[in-house]
Amino acid sequence: MTVSMLGGLLMSALLLWTPLALAALGGLLHRVSGVVNIGLEGQMLTGALVGAVVSGATGDWALGVLAAGAAGGLIGLLMSLCITRLGANEIIAGLGFTIVLSGLIGYLLRSVFDVSGTLRVAGLDPLPRILGLDPLFWLTIIFVPLIGWSLRNTVAGLRLRATGDGFDAANALGLPANGIRDIAGTLAGVFAGIAGSHLVLGQVGLFNENMVAGRGFIALAAFYFGRARPLPTALACLLFAVFDAAQARLQTAGVPAQLIQTLPYVVVIAVLTATAVRGVRGRVRRAG
């Protein structure tokens, strides 16, 4: 493998990394507040569609990204309200929202936009390049240490962690624990929505109803793998992005793409098992 091939691989991996890492950071915030967000997939899809339409209508990529974040945030808030106020199970609510959103988007594509599955938006304004990469990439690069620092050193970060670590204790101390979870859920939606817009504006240039293709679940895998810490989570996303970018190249070397695609999911099962085994062993040791 030559240097230029490696460079090409790295560049495409970084391109694929941005949406994964953005969505994973959003899911991470929600996870830190104590909720597992299975709805990232649907929120990304919504962000992708809204980003494409608004960017096309206004001719401005920034407005497209903002609108995608707003749409994702609205859905994140609705989902969070179902979980915090109505007591819905977070897993079912996440799956249900993803099913509703993909159904709704498929419905809108066919009945309003009158296309089957793929929407080409006229006048779509793609993301510009800064130092060879798009602004959302740089934004994500800044977010990783920023979120890590904020979680450790700010009041908001402390409250978020307190809500996740001891929901009842946080409530008893007078923190609006449900409200904090709603904020985290909204933020998760904003991040996932922006991540979705990157798929359209930063990568493909058109919208397809299957374009998220499990990335929301891979983001979930990433923050599980990174145990809800920003840097390990971002690195896990990089690992998955490299797998994704290397797929085509590995396939010519005889490694089937379908198996590479299952790697993130296998990794999550392994990580969860390792964590649980260590937890049980630790408890036994303390007890003995």
Next chain:
Amino acid sequence: MSVCPRSNPDKYSRVLTSGFRAVVPFVIALVIGGAVLLATGHNPLAFYQLLVRESFGGTDRIAATLSAATPLLFTGLATAIAFRAGVFNVGVEGGFVLGGLTGATVALHAGLLAGCVAGALAGVLVSALPAWLKARWNVDEVVTTLMSNFVVAGLTGWLVTAFLQAKGVANSATPLIPRSAWLPDLLPPYGLTSGVLIALVLVMLYAVWIKHSVLGYELRQTGLNPRFSAAQGIRVGRVIIVSMLISGAIAGLGGAAHALGVVHRFVDGFSPGYGFTGIAVALLGRNSAVGVVLGAVLFGALASAGTTAQLFSDIPLDIVDVLSGTVMVFAVIRLWRQR
């Protein structure tokens, strides 16, 4: 939902409440779906009328509804059994898909019965690892079963393209199963297979078993309160594993029945989310036998009527996903409040 009047007033009110609880999420879904239809310039009432006519208006339509309900009976029952034991198995989709591939492949060489058995075993295989991890190490089964769906999807896709691909077929599909190994049709012109009978028998067995067997009792107790059950001497780990393995077997058998009865081969993308709709079926039916049947028929009716309604009106089938996803979200809201 039909409410059968009984002489016993307590029983009557209980049936009424559970019926009411099942109707509420469905009504909310119809309202939200109606809002979507209105906003896009369609008449929701006319569409819902069309749906009802297309699902129950005539023998052929009823047969189509039952045919669409069959995979959901399997996946709904598989989900309900695990949920009843308090195990949150969302991996039925994976069991269904691997069961379909295994069933289709084995039936190709060894016939109908072997295909069904192999499908069920494949389903057991999918659920075995999350079950053991949950019982032995208390690994969160929700995430492991969810992830196993994606692993199975990749694995079956690879197996089909690498080894089992039929010659001369453009998409990833296994060879057509010989007619002798097909599940027989019930109503020959209408394409309703005997898979629906297998599913209904299983649901009836479940109804009796969960109420009147020791293991069924242990399963219900574990679902209600695992710590109390453990204190009572119920081996909770064993109950969890058994419920997951049965759940997997039914999911796998469902996949095999779908392959041998309807598709007559395995195709990549074989299940349009039957496992996930099965979750909605189980939740709406509150994990009871009658509830699973009603839920499966309801969602089956939506799917079959949605397909034909698409032909008569310009309303895309996707509206059905909006309805079933909404039912799912709101069904759990009621469920978890109740607990």
